[in-house]
Amino acid sequence: MSTPAMTQPYEGRFDSTSDAVYRKVSWRLIPLLFLCYIVAYLDRVNVGFAKLQMQGDLQFSEAVYGLGAGIFFIGYFLFEVPSNVVLHRVGARRWIARIMVTWGLLSAATMFVSSPMSFYVIRFLLGAAEAGFFPGIILYLTYWYPAARRGKATSLFLAAIPFAGILGGPISGWILQGMSGVNGWAGWQWLFLLQGLPTVALGVVVWRYLDDRVKDAQWLTPAERELIARDIAAEDAGKSEAKILTVLANPRVWLLALVYFSFVSGLYGISFWLPSIIKAIGVKGALDIGLVSAIPWAFGVVAMYLVARSADRRLEYRWHSAIAAVVGAVGLVLSVAFHGNAVYAMAGLTLATMGIMATLPIFWGMPTAFLGGAAAAAGIAFINSFGNLSGFSAPFMIGLIKDATQSTDAGLHMLAALLVIGAVLVLFVKPQAASPKKR
Structure with missing residues (x-):
C-alpha cells in the first residue's frame, strides 16, 4: 500500500519521502x-590536446585543424534528430550502448589519420556515430x-564536462609527453x-545496467515507481505532443x-582552444599545460551546480541563463585584456568557464518544460544539433582568425559577442516556456 505522501498529487514539494526516492534514482543513474x-x-x-603534436607532425595549418575539429558537428547535426527519435522508440539502453561502442571505435581509429582528408572523414564519421547521445540523455532524464x-x-550529469577538463587535461598531457615514441x-x-x-x-556496461523506463526498474519498490510515475504523468499533462515537423x-x-x-x-x-591559449600565455610543456587547464574546469563545476x-529552487531559468552568459563574456574579454599576464589571463579564462558552464543545465530546463514524448525527442535533438553547429563554426572561425592575425584575441572577442547575443535572446523566451509551474 502506498504511503499518504505517495497518494497526493505532485505539487512541486520536496518532502522527505520524495527526496529519498529521487536520491535513490540519482545514485543509480x-x-x-x-x-x-x-x-x-x-x-x-x-583533438585540442592532440593538436599540440599532431599539427606539427602532419603539417596542418590552423584552418585545417579548425575545420577538422569542427566538421565533427556536421555529421552530428545531420544524424541527431533521427538518432533521438530512434532512441525514444527502441529505448535508451540499447541505443546509447550502440552509440558508445561505435564512436569509441572510431575515436580510437583517429590515431591512423595521415592527411587533411583522412582527418576530415574520421571526424565526420565520429560526429555521425555520436549523434543522439547527449540529447538522448537529456530526454532520458525527463523519464x-x-x-x-x-x-x-542535469547539472550533475553535465558536470562531466568540467570534470573531463580537470581529469582529461593532465591525463592527456601525460599521454602526449610520456607515451611519445612507445611502439613507434x-x-x-x-x-x-x-x-x-x-x-x-x-x-557494454550501459547495455547491461540501464533501465529504459521507471516501470522496468526492479531496484525501486512498487510504491517508489508509483510516486515517480505520478510525478511524471502530472508534468506531461501540460506538455505538447506533436508531429515532428510541427515541432521543428x-x-x-x-x-x-x-x-x-x-x-x-x-x-x-x-574546449578546443584552451590548451593553445594556455601555451600562448607562457605555459610550456604538455603536462604543465594539462595541469593548468584543469583550473578553469574545477571552478566551472562549482558554478554549474550552484546556479x-x-x-x-526559484523555477526561473531565463535570467539565470542570461546573467551566466554575460559573466562568461566578461571573462573572455578580461582574458584578452590581460594577455601579457599569465595569472590575470587565467583568472579571466576561469571566470569565462564558470559563466559558460553555468548556462548549460539551466538552459535545458526550458525546452523540456513544454515538450513531451516524441515531440521532446525531436525538439531536444534539433536544439542540440543546431546549437552544436557552433562546434563547427567556432573552432573554424578562430582558426581562420589566428592564421590571419597570429593571435586568438579577436576570436575570443567573437565568442564573447555571441554569448551576449545569447543572453539577450534568452530573455525573449516566454516565461511559461522557460519556467515550468509547480503542480
Whole structure:
C-alpha cells in the first residue's frame, strides 16, 4: 500500500519521502551517465590536446585543424534528430550502448589519420556515430525526474564536462609527453587510442545496467515507481505532443536553438582552444599545460551546480541563463585584456568557464518544460544539433582568425559577442516556456 505522501498529487514539494526516492534514482543513474559523458566529451575535444603534436607532425595549418575539429558537428547535426527519435522508440539502453561502442571505435581509429582528408572523414564519421547521445540523455532524464528536480540532476550529469577538463587535461598531457615514441607511435596517436577504447567498455556496461523506463526498474519498490510515475504523468499533462515537423516549425524551438548556438559557441571555443591559449600565455610543456587547464574546469563545476540549484529552487531559468552568459563574456574579454599576464589571463579564462558552464543545465530546463514524448525527442535533438553547429563554426572561425592575425584575441572577442547575443535572446523566451509551474 502506498504511503499518504505517495497518494497526493505532485505539487512541486520536496518532502522527505520524495527526496529519498529521487536520491535513490540519482545514485543509480547519475554516476554511470556521468562517466559516459566524461568519455564522450574527451572523445569530442581531445583533438585540442592532440593538436599540440599532431599539427606539427602532419603539417596542418590552423584552418585545417579548425575545420577538422569542427566538421565533427556536421555529421552530428545531420544524424541527431533521427538518432533521438530512434532512441525514444527502441529505448535508451540499447541505443546509447550502440552509440558508445561505435564512436569509441572510431575515436580510437583517429590515431591512423595521415592527411587533411583522412582527418576530415574520421571526424565526420565520429560526429555521425555520436549523434543522439547527449540529447538522448537529456530526454532520458525527463523519464525519471519532474522539472522541479531535473535541473539539479542535469547539472550533475553535465558536470562531466568540467570534470573531463580537470581529469582529461593532465591525463592527456601525460599521454602526449610520456607515451611519445612507445611502439613507434606518436603521443597524439596513443591519446586517441587510450581515450577511445574505454568508451567501448562503458557501452557494454550501459547495455547491461540501464533501465529504459521507471516501470522496468526492479531496484525501486512498487510504491517508489508509483510516486515517480505520478510525478511524471502530472508534468506531461501540460506538455505538447506533436508531429515532428510541427515541432521543428515551432518558433520557440528555433529561438531556443539560436540561444543554445550562442552558448555552445563559448563552450567549444574554450574546449578546443584552451590548451593553445594556455601555451600562448607562457605555459610550456604538455603536462604543465594539462595541469593548468584543469583550473578553469574545477571552478566551472562549482558554478554549474550552484546556479542550477538556484534556478531549480526559484523555477526561473531565463535570467539565470542570461546573467551566466554575460559573466562568461566578461571573462573572455578580461582574458584578452590581460594577455601579457599569465595569472590575470587565467583568472579571466576561469571566470569565462564558470559563466559558460553555468548556462548549460539551466538552459535545458526550458525546452523540456513544454515538450513531451516524441515531440521532446525531436525538439531536444534539433536544439542540440543546431546549437552544436557552433562546434563547427567556432573552432573554424578562430582558426581562420589566428592564421590571419597570429593571435586568438579577436576570436575570443567573437565568442564573447555571441554569448551576449545569447543572453539577450534568452530573455525573449516566454516565461511559461522557460519556467515550468509547480503542480
